[in-house]
Amino acid sequence: MSALAPEARRRSRLGWNLLGLLVFLTAGFPVYWMLNTALKPAKDAIDPDPSLLPTGITLDNFSRALDIADFWGPVARSLVVSLSVVAIGVVVGMLAALAISRFAFRGRKIVIVGILAVQMVPLVAMIIPVFLLLNDLKQYDRLTGLIITYLTFILPFTVWTLRGFIVNIPKELEEAAMVDGCSRTSAFLRVVFPLLAPGMVATSVYGFIQAWNEYLYALMLLSQKHQTATVWLGNFTTKHGTEYAPMMAGSTMMAVPIVVLFLLVQRKMAAGLTAGAVKG
């Protein structure tokens, strides 16, 4: 480092910065182009020589997107499904995470390996038996059926992530509370639970995003009449072509709330997801 003259270093810093800006433009362009198309007048969107800069701002595409097919119905259904899945997932997952992180018992390792392994089963591979199972249970085209199905991927994920957060809370805190006369349960409720709350919120939000974004099961297990928000986005492509500008407006409506939620929890989740890899 010190061998380099200051100007040489500054020049190489400039080069790296230019490269970094290039990465910024490339990675950010699809997002920018979605917003740009959504906000420009529909006639400018089908210009063979489109302008890279905004050509005037209009909300027409958004109202067109809302007209094309019922938007709030799918959104309400997605909300019901995602919130139910997260509520069940966090309560059930919390109990399981406590068991594998705070108790020593025979078979613990097998349970842990099992929970890790089931996360590796590709969801797509399961669609056929899940479809037949829901068909047998008379749960095809029911939101309850979709909710149970989503637990297949939300639950193992929740258990594993919550476990990561619990492991990081020193056991000594609980033990101190128990020495002071708390029962195991009240030690948990008074000491661990408050410390765990931020992690639980982050896990819930992340689980919510995953459930909200799911596409294949929502498409397969619900009829057109009961479609969810992700499937709704398919309404812009018909036999007669695609209405791109309203479709980008629809995409924006779908993406912005999710990206904002994601921004809120991203830091915490990234730390949680990779804790295992960088921690000793």
Next chain:
Amino acid sequence: MTAADTTTPAKVPPPRPAPPPSLPRRPGVKRTSGGAATPWLLLAPCLLILALVLGYPLVRLVTLSFQKYGQPQLWGFQPAESVGFGNFTKVLGDGEFWAVVLRTIVFAAGCVIFTMVAGMLIALLLQRVSGWVKTLVNIALVASWGMPIIVATTVFKWLFDADYGILNALLSKLPGVEMIGHNWFASGPQGLAVIMLLVVWGAVPFVVITLSAGLTQVPAELEEAARLDGAGAWGVFRYVTLPILKPVIVMLTTLSVIWDMGVFPQVFVMRNGHPEAEFQLLTTYSYDRAFVVNDYAQGSAIALLTVVLLLGVVAVYMRQMLKIGEVE
């Protein structure tokens, strides 16, 4: 670097920080005075749900693939009868299946390699840029990471549109290039390359952010020592950075393989719900057999073969998790 730092006796820092000595962990020691039943009671609801929604379908997937199961069996007009390995011999004897397997492997390998290389390069780049550039890149990365896959796919469909897509318009601005009207999805390889780009674009942020976290764990003293010993930038990377990051890289690679072998909505939505033969990957092929041809048994056999194909990768992942002590 302060003088105190440089004068400490030379010792090789451990690659990962050891757990603080104040918290001795003795996993073998029984931690609870409660009954042995308590953990199982806590686990019971979770295990019950997983047995219903995951265990049962997995078993069903296996049994289905040994049965004859089509439309009549679905409606209950005919009982499902066992056909032994019939479905498998039919699938494995089909040239198209092998073409799909090869295509899937090439596609997934491409996705994984590009994701890991681009992720590594960007993570290294982020160490060298100014603070404000780093912030900008991070914003773009997190925004693209947070985009729902369906939205990202829809946006890419628009970017690559034959007539009004921005990409063709920009390429046509180059001298001698006329791309307006070029259909990127007319041929399988080109269309899959676009889908690969979409997958890589969505997967790179997680890799960059994880690797950046890993890079902060690389002790600066070690890099300095290697540099003093005459190592160039590549040497430092190859002999210092890479070995320390290895556990993270193995984990990211195995996860990427599993995710990229499972790519479905990207292909499905890009091809408007009907991927052509040239676009079929194992996932869409299994779906196609089951829900388009209505041969649920053959679809299951293909899905099962996909899972078996992935088992080796999962094993590597699990071993790594055991090795880094995450599972104790």
